[in-house]
Amino acid sequence: MTILNSQHILKNLQELKSFWQDFLPHLNDRCILLMSGDVGAGKTTSVQMIAGELGMRDVQSPSFAIHLRYENAEGKAMDHLDLYRLKDDDDLESSGFWDLFAQKNSLIIIEWANRLDFDYLPLNWQRIEVRFEKLSDTERKITTRQV
Template sequence: MQRIYISSSEKETKKIAKKIMAGFTGSAVLGLVGNLGSGKTQFTKGVGEYFKIKKPINSPTFVLIKLYTIPQPAIIKTLVHIDCYRLRNSHELLELGFLEILNNKNNLVIIEWADKIKNILPPQTTLIKFEYDQLPTRRKMTIQKPHN
């Protein structure tokens, strides 16, 4: 299933993120794909708002992986935010415990630059493509849910 969203502002991107998250019940893996500044981190901030995470969400470009505890009683207890921008290869992420992260059913995993680790992305990954769209504040998001 593929769905397209057009966002006209940073705020709208966060709103769309919340709407998308409402469609998930348990743990999930979201792979965000798109150029620098296309809105992947803004989207993740929207996810943080959806789960009422108080700690500000910033790009984990240098640390690669950041964990955020979800305060409310929910199936998902931790948002794991991964940024593959500086990753040299998939092996590096495996060494950081990627498989253990995926196997933990309490985790919601969001991966920026997911196309860089295509060969180790689980088949149930929901891919979201971010693109610039005509105006400087417009973004197109194409969400591709996996076939079950």
């Protein structure tokens, strides 16, 4: 079982950070992380940790904007979408979502990805589903699989 198709029980934030440090080198230049899980399960915290590992600062949840873009000093881009407040396909279309896949490389992270039909996502991008489950105040189960 590879890290891209695995399950992990993480006991604290340091273990979550270590998980992302181990996970990120396995991502292609064109990658979509499809995050799902209940409120407070660790999605936004994970996005902030990923951004920190990539040298990006001031990452916030785009709950109201739907989409925020970040770049590091080397020009590496990360597009962060939060579909929690998505009402319909028109909201998604107006966010510029489909235009993101015209990029030559980027990391696209989608919170509340369970609101999407994964079959419509481009096949020429690495697609990884990341499911978060809150086990306690500090423990999380993370399940990853390529889709």
